[in-house]
Amino acid sequence: MTATSGGGRLVVDALKKDYELDGEAVPVVKEVTFTIEPGTFYSLLGPSGCGKTTTLRCVAGLERSDGGIISLDGRMLSTGTEHASPDKRDIGMVFQNYAIWPHMTVFANAVFPLQVGRAKLSKAEARKRAMEALELVQLDHLAQRPATALSGGQQQRLALARALAHRPRLLLLDEPLSNLDAKLRDTMRNELRSLQRTLGISALYVTHDQSEALSMSDRVAVMNQGRIVQEATPRELYDQPADRFVADFVGRANMVPAVVVERDGTGDAVVEALGTRLRTPVPDGVAAGDEVTMTFRPETVRWHETAVDRPNVLPVRIVRVEFLGEIVEYEAEVLATGGPVGTIVGRGAPLATPPEGGRVFLELAPRACRVLAA
Ligand SMILES: Nc1ncnc2c1ncn2[C@@H]1O[C@H](COP(=O)(O)OP(=O)(O)O)[C@@H](O)[C@H]1O
Ligand SMILES: [Mg+2]
The missing domain is CATH 3.40.50.300 (P-loop containing nucleotide triphosphate hydrolases)
Known part of the structure; x- marks a missing residue:
């Protein structure tokens, strides 16, 4: 035509x-x-x-x-x-x-x-x-x-x-x-x-x-x-x-304050965030001691009934579960000895919904995490 x-x-x-x-x-x-x-x-x-x-x-x-x-x-x-x-x-x-x-x-x-x-x-x-x-x-x-x-x-x-x-x-x-x-x-x-x-x-x-x-x-x-x-x-x-x-603005994102503890030669780093140490890729120019924002998408968060032996697994309590049709969204309080240290929003298929009020574990796969410079 x-x-x-x-x-x-x-x-x-x-x-x-x-x-x-x-x-x-x-x-x-x-x-x-x-x-x-x-x-x-x-x-x-x-x-x-x-x-x-x-x-x-x-x-x-x-x-x-x-x-x-x-x-x-x-x-x-x-x-x-x-x-x-x-x-x-x-x-x-x-x-x-x-x-x-x-x-x-x-x-x-x-x-x-x-x-x-x-x-x-x-x-x-x-x-x-x-x-x-x-x-x-x-x-x-x-x-x-x-x-x-x-x-x-x-x-x-x-x-x-x-x-x-x-x-x-x-x-x-x-x-x-x-x-x-x-x-x-x-x-x-x-x-x-x-x-x-x-x-x-x-x-x-x-x-x-x-x-x-x-x-x-x-x-x-x-x-x-x-x-x-x-x-x-x-x-x-x-x-x-x-x-x-x-x-x-583009999609939804969890954003948590983090401090860089150390970075290795491959572009990965250990950061202090959500009351613990987490692994995440970091951009060039970010150094140990820097205060940064760590971000990850709700749909990359996975929940487990028991702790799994992988990096970035956090104990949480599920405080809200919302049915959105093709997906379920949940909000979790991250637990530490001194009390809750932050919240995480996760999303997943409705077939496997975490129990509201339940204590479970959330996994933030390092590859799904990012650090934004201040
Ligand atoms: N004719 C106009 N006179 C004065 N201000 C305007 C006029 N048109 C738009 N604006 C202002 O310019 C800004 C950008 O508007 P616009 O381009 O329509 O934004 P968008 O399309 O992204 O919503 C807004 O603050 C709006 O109030
Ligand atoms: Mg317009």
């Missing part, structure tokens, strides 16, 4: 954007730098208010950046002082709230943007491209329906068709699935991802939902307070979070 002209390469370098607040310039995007390679799916992931939408709107040309450059396939779109208009950027955009026109048919929604403005096409060409885009999202058989007769999922597919009808080199998506119910969201994730792959289009996806970002993206940039704090593949991000913020 040739509904796009392939994927573009987007370069965003030291992008800055300020908003005026009470006559003062408040920076909301602070030197954001990233590159989207042709045909890849790239996500900006971060909490509400961290500057994702503003970044996206600067790329689309809906906001004027205050510094840095934005280029697509080497063509300058924004320089901080000069800005190409949105309709000259070769970019398609899909928003959270569909933004379809209710008084038009499905077909009219798809064809209208192709018949107006500077991008205006001949009637025949516009019809051809609109139908092609509707086919891509499997709405061609509903072309003559009023747009309001579509379900939420279909309306979002229509918004996608409208963005694709221009055959853009880059697709921007701002939380496009958050108005859909959970089941449909999963289906649409797969549809969107497979369509993006089929077309070979580049995609910049904005979301606060970590499972969306992890499941769909080739690369993910985690944003916090206007900055990118880590950029990596989903797997790297999950397994090797750069700091406490990422460890906590």
Whole structure:
């Protein structure tokens, strides 16, 4: 299928954007730098208010950046002082709230943007491209329906068709699935991802939902307070979070204060934490005596009825067990002679649930532990 002209390469370098607040310039995007390679799916992931939408709107040309450059396939779109208009950027955009026109048919929604403005096409060409885009999202058989007769999922597919009808080199998506119910969201994730792959289009996806970002993206940039704090593949991000913020925002993480006792030559160390000595890998530059944070994921914690002769096994009392459907989450108080010395959250399959109130042992496999520098 040739509904796009392939994927573009987007370069965003030291992008800055300020908003005026009470006559003062408040920076909301602070030197954001990233590159989207042709045909890849790239996500900006971060909490509400961290500057994702503003970044996206600067790329689309809906906001004027205050510094840095934005280029697509080497063509300058924004320089901080000069800005190409949105309709000259070769970019398609899909928003959270569909933004379809209710008084038009499905077909009219798809064809209208192709018949107006500077991008205006001949009637025949516009019809051809609109139908092609509707086919891509499997709405061609509903072309003559009023747009309001579509379900939420279909309306979002229509918004996608409208963005694709221009055959853009880059697709921007701002939380496009958050108005859909959970089941449909999963289906649409797969549809969107497979369509993006089929077309070979580049995609910049904005979301606060970590499972969306992890499941769909080739690369993910985690944003916090206007900055990118880590950029990596989903797997790297999950397994090797750069700091406490990422460890906590992407998935769930136990974090306990620790002091490095000694490190060996292989990148492993013994730390004092949770009232005992534990083995964990440590990053370069961390030395004996350093105060650090040790982190491990709840799903890597294993529980045992009796002590096992392996490293990092702690006596605990289970204080809470919560059934979450496909998994069970539990909270344990780590026991020491002087009393509890901390809590650990674990997760596991519902078949093997630790007994609430019971005294058991938790194993924190050293390979599943990490140390974050202060
Ligand atoms: N038009 C605007 N005027 C002033 N402040 C804004 C405007 N749009 C967004 N902001 C502020 O900029 C920050 C980033 O917003 P936004 O980019 O929408 O974040 P996100 O999409 O990550 O939730 C927020 O603090 C928000 O309140
Ligand atoms: Mg937003």
